[in-house]
Amino acid sequence: MSLYVVQFLTGLANAASLFLAACGLSVIFGVTRIVNFAHGAFYMLGAYVAFSLTLRLEGVVGFWAGIFLAAIIVAAIGALLEMLLLRRIYQAPELFQLLATFGVTLMVQDIVHMIWGAQDLVGPRAPGLQGAVQVMGLPVPTYDILLIILGPLVLGALWLLMHRTRWGVLVRAATEDRDMVAALGVNQKWLFTGVFTLGIFLAAFGGALQIPRTAVNHLMDLSIIAEVFVVVVIGGLGSITGAFLAAVLIAELNAFGILVLPGISLVLMFLVMAVVLVLRPWGFLGKPVSTDAKTIGETTRPWHPWSPTMAVLVAASVLLAAALPAVLGPYGLSIGAQILIAVIFAMSLQFQMSTGGLDSFGHAAYFGLGAYGAAFAIQWFQLPMELALIVGPLAGLVGALVFGWFCVRLSGVYFAMLTLAFAQITWSIAFQWVEVTGGDNGILGVWPSEWASSPAAFYWLTLAAAVLTVLILRHLVFSPFGYRLRGVRDSSVRAESIGISRQRTQYVAFAISGTAAGLAGALFAFLKGSIFPDALAIPTSIDALVMVLLGGVATVSGSVVGAIVYTMATIWLMSETDLSRLVLGGFIVFLVVAFPQGIVGSLSSFTSGSLERWRGRREASRPVALSAEASR
Amino acid sequence: MSAAIKLDVGKLNSFYSPAQILFDVGFTVGSGEVVALLGRNGAGKSTTFKSLVGLVGRREGEIRFEGEEISRLPTYEIARRGLGYVPEDRRVFGELTVEENLEVGRQPPRDGVTTWTPERLYELFPNLAEMRKRPGGQMSGGEQQMLTISRTLMGNPSLVLLDEPSEGLAPKIIEQMADAILKMKKEGLGILLSEQNLHFARLISDRAYILEKGRIRFSGTIAELEANEAVRNQYLAV
Amino acid sequence: MSNAPLLEVENLSKSYGGVQAVSGVTFSLMPGEMLALIGPNGAGKSTCFNMVGGQIPSNEGRVRIFGRDVAGLSPRQIWRLGVGRTFQVAQVFKSMTVRENVEAVFASHQAGWGLLARAGKAHRAEAEAVLDLIGMADFADRPCADMAYGDVKRLELAMALANDPKLLLMDEPAAGMAPMERIELMALTARIAKERQIGVLFTEHDMDVVFAHADRIMVLNRGQLIAEGEPEAVRNDPQVRAVYLGEGLVYDQAAAAGKASVR
Incomplete structure (x- = not known):
């Protein structure tokens, strides 16, 4: 019994930092509508900076000054980021913002590596709080008790800030309608900066508070961000109290999950999230997010099948690609196959995103399942x-x-x-279920059949698969099913009222997309001869997103170009620099800011002028192309 | 007349890239004057208002408010100078109570203009007084329209832009709205309103402009508009 | 004209958390009839409307469409019975051309998964017939995003009519349109309704539109029907004037009276 009580208290203490990070993310989302992927990075930075400061500042005052100072320094960096980057992308679709802040996360990883090195760092214990309190005969660290008290205190302080101060009222108003707040004389630029700084302060504070409890390490950012996403989604985006309740729930789930189901506690967390979301789609205390959020695939230019000229050009490019084995050696051909696999993978996501309007952040799951599926077929x-x-x-x-x-x-x-959560579940199963998946060691010996084992043959195989995938998916866009899918994306209300089921249509699209991604994954396993959990990790999902983004989300199949460019660029990048994450992160940020419509999209917007979507078209009255007279 | 001119707009061009919405739009509004901007949907009325307060992508031209050029100022600066904006879709803060909605609009008193307090606004719109703690989202359309006007008045503006104040309201509520607007006029406020309901515009306006495809096609007093059936048929066609 | 009503609503009621939004509403609608549902904001018009359309389940009472009880049917199933619907803010597919919008309606009720065919070819003739009916055949290839709002509203009507419905539900059809476009759209609707014997139930705030086009008017206040009848009777009803119409300063008295006297 007492073990459970102590475990419960440990859970509550764990909840404190989780809550601080999560409510920061929630507050930022509420006002800026940005899901700040970089939140985990700032949490980690808070811990690292606090580590350095508390080493130099001594005593009780020094320790706490170090913790606070760390949070303030990191918050200042956050403010800078808001002013330099986020202000440029507030009008962008949500997924672009996620991508840009993910790019920042990548950059921070390399920066932290450069400053603090690769090894785990153990910070000082809190002076005066090193001891333990006896609870039902078992020791509970005094520091944990402090954290348990801290959580509700911060919650109360935030509530007062939001409801009893003018600043708080303005923040809540801006959460609903930022332009209106500006039209009432409030400088919302600084309001946004203030909110972002507050959110980052809370995250960094949460990270800094962890240094007496755990070693500061490089994985803090992605591990906390996954948990924070879960907490915020369960609690309800934008709700501080919801974040608190969910943080307690998740922390307790972890605390007891380790007792009951060691090894798959992560799965447990994501399963709870899935169940909560099905029962309460907007979390405990969340409200439906306004539907005017821009869908990423939205376009105002009608799509057309290839013109005869275009079809000839495409056929010529395919023939050219088929002739490549005449000039390329084995290395070149394996890169060629890798690019073609990327084309299939990107196209599968583009079908779901551009045509279906479903912005997936976890497409790696289906790629990885395809790869593991093929590997199992061979091995088992x-x-x-x-x-x-x-x-x-x-x-x-x-x-x-x-x-x-x-x-x-x-x-x-x-x-x-x-x-994203489902992708993380699949990843954690592949990672933790060592007996079946080989865990971190992966599955080796996934080799192609005899006839396809030469580099040229395998290249031709992937080329055929890629061409077939692109053609089939393009055909679907213009099939009756494709009309329904695009209809649902444009207006689900209209779709439902002409007999189209939104859920069923999107479900079918999701399944088609997952199948195509699985094909890419299976080919990938044979290309490499092996498969590791990495194939299921967040960066794989990001790769697909960047390829679609590069190619242009408002296009039918621009991601083919995106996949070719991106894959070649990353392969080249890896060979040129040790700081690949810094460069790649910077590249992603640059891409989002400079080419919000991707390469193909930006090119075509020169002729169509669809750039208006980027500049807040929601407010735009339509150009009056036809007057009432003309239309009669 | 010219001494009292509050808002003087000349050659205003506005764009939602790449389309140009407004072409050389020019008009004036004096203090204590109600001016109606009439025209079909899509004629550019809302765009004109958004251009005045800096909520469109790109605008060019002169916008002089109380003698100062404001066309390069950010939205919040324009509001702080006393140009109030009431949007067409009301846009009350649904999660905030009536009192909090008013608080968001509050600005310091300004010389020579009526200073509004929540109490004074509750006198103007007695319905609001009964629901101070009610969230904006739980109010009827008419009540929301009253709240959004009150919220803008809390900034003590000297001129108010009302975008389609009668849209979607019951005739009886529209009549109340007309009363309130005439009371605001008595306080010396200049009012520019866009309307589709000509009956309503006639009740309260002194002068009118007609906008068509982004250009001003008519300007004159309400009496002149009444007399000019050709213009009404061509551009308003009621 | 057949004498069986298209739509019969009996004692329809709905409450939210103890608040009675709609109580005991009863009415029916005949083929070819234009029936307006008016009332102050919050009177229960939308709730009533959405219960007929299947978006909201009722607590009590019955809705029969073509004699069939539609309790428990989804909006999709109600559409399949032959019910078209338009919305306060026009809902069309803005990434498509005008013709593709109508083709999408046909694509929606094609049997099977619709994965094999090429939609643009399969339904071209049908789509053009509908556009012809609504007078938009010349704009078939225009991107929807380039259309003026009045034309978008017309397109929406075309989509609602594509299924050859016998009952049309229109939520504030005139909202957001210029006065002349309103008249045009409603005249068009009335003409098609008469020709094809479609019953039209619509809500509306623009009294000019209501008095000019409604054959019958129902007035809802606090969830209850307080008046029902021909336009002139409703217009002169003292209770309706008190809760809704007011002094009659802000709608066209002459037109309303003129229409009434013609009858």
Whole structure:
């Protein structure tokens, strides 16, 4: 019994930092509508800076001054980031903002590596609080008791700030309608900066508070951000009290999950999130996010099938690609195959995002399932490659059918976060279920059949698969099903009232997309001859997103170009620099700021002028192309 | 007349890239004057208002408010100078109570203009007084319209832009709205309103401009508009 | 003209958390009839409307469309019975051309998954027939995003009519349109309704539109029907004037009276 009580108290103490980080994210989202992926990075920075400061500042005063100073310094960096980067992308679609802040996360990882090195760092214990209190005969660290008290205190202080001060009222008003607040004489620029700084302060404070409890390390950012996403989504985006309740729930779940189900506690957390979201799609205390949020695939230029000229150009490019084995060596061909696999993967996401309007942040799940599916077929069932290449996509399909069933109940940023959560579940299973998946050691020996084992043959195989995928997915865009899917994306209200089921249509699209991603994954396993959990990790999902973004989300198949450019660029980058994350992160940030419509999209917008979408078209009255007279 | 001119707009061009919405739009509003901006939907009325307060992508031209050029100022600066904006879709803060909505609009008193307090506004709109603690989202359309006007008045403006104040309201509420606007006029406020309901505009306005495809096609007093059936048929066609 | 009503609503009621939004509303609608539902904001018009359309389940009472009880049917199933719907803010597919918008309606009720065909070819003729009916055939290839709002509203009507419905539900059809466009749209609706014997139920705040086009008017206040009848009777009803119409300063008296006297 006493063990449970102590475990419960540990859970509450863990909840404190989680709550601080989560409510920071929630407050920032509420006002700026930005889901700040970099929140974890600032949490980690808070811990590192606090580590350095508390080493130099001594005594009780010194320790706490160090903690606070760390939070303030990091908050100042956050303010700078807001002014330099975020102010430029407030009008961008949510997914672009997620991407940009993910880019910042990558950059921070390399920066932290440069300043503090690779090893884990153990900070000082809090002076005066090193001891333990006896609770039912078992020791509970005094520091934990402090954290348990701190959580509700911060919650209360934030509530007072938001409800009893003019600044708080303005923040809540801006949460609903920023332009209106400006039209009432409030300088919302500084309001945003203030809110972002407050949110980052809370995250950094949460990170700094951890140094007496755990070693400061490089994985803090991504591990906290996944938990924070879960907390915020369960609690309800924008709700501080909701974040508190959810933080306690998740922290307790972890505390007891380790007792009950060691190894798969992470799965437990994400499962709870999935269940909560199905029962309460906007979390405990959240409100439906306004539907005027820009869908990423939104376009005002009608799509058309390829013109005869375009079809000839495409056919010529395919023939050219097919002739490449005549000039390229084995290394070049393996890169070629890798690019073609990326094309399939990117196209599968583009179908879901551009045509379906479903912004997935966890597309790696289906890629990885395809890869593991093919690897299992080889390793456990000794199937030939031909069959494994069917099993892989089927695994992607099954995964998409299972996860999609939950996901299509949501939309917008909640959908994105839920897809991310499912991808993390699959990753943690691949990582933790060592007996089946080999865990970190992966599965080796996934080799192609005899006939496809030469670099040229395998290249041709992937080329055929890529061409087929692109053609099929393009055909679907212009099929009756594609009309329904685009209809649902444009106006689900209208779609429902002409007999189209939003959920069913999107579910089918999700499944098709997952199957195609599975094909990419299966080919990838055969290309590499092995598969590791990395294939399921967040960066894989990001790769796909960047490829679609590069190619242009408002296009039918621009991601083909995006995939080619991005894959070549990253391969080149890896060979040129040790700071690949810094450069890649900077590249992603640059991309979002400079080419919000991607390469193909930006090119076509020169002729169509669809750039207006980027500049807040929601407010725009339509150009009156036809007057009432003309239309009669 | 010219001494009392509050707002003087000349050659205003506005764009939602790449489309130009307004073409050389010019008009004036004096203090204590109610001016109606009439025209079809899509004629550019809302864009004109948003241009005045800096809420469109790009605008060019002269906007002189109380003698100062404001066309390069950010939205909040324009509001602080006393140019109040009431948007067409009301945009009350649904989660905030009536009192909090008013608080967001509060600005320091300004010389030579009526200073509004919540109490004075409750006199203007007695319905609001009964629901001070009610969230804006739980009010009817008419009540929201009263709140959004009150909220803008809390900034003690000397001129108010009312975008389609009668849209979607019951005739009886529209009549109340007309009363309130005439009371605001008595306080010396200049009012520029955009309207589709000509009956309503006639009740309260002194002068009118007609906007069509982003250009001013008519300007004159309400009496002149009444007399000019050709113009009404061509641009308003009631 | 057939004498069986298209739509019969009996004792329809709905409450939210103890607040009675709609109580005991009863009415029916005949083929070819234009029936207006008016009332102050918050009177329960939308709730009533959405219960007929299947968006909101009722607590009590019955809705019968073409004699069939539609309790428990989704908006999609009600659409399949032959019910078209337009919205206060026009809902169209803005990434498509005008013709594709109408084609999408046909694509929606094609049997099967619709994965194999090419939609643009399959439904072209049908779509153009509908656009012809609504007078938009010349704009078939225009991107929807380039259309003036009045034309978007017309397109929405075309989409609602594409299914050849017998009952049309229109939520504030005139909202957001210029006066002349309002008249045009409603005249068009009335003409098609008469020709095809479609029953039209609509809510509206613009009294000019209501008095000019409604055959019958129902007035809702605090969830209850307080008046029902021909336009002139409703216009002169003292209770309706008190809660809704006011002194009649802000709508066209002459037109309203003129229409009434013609009858």
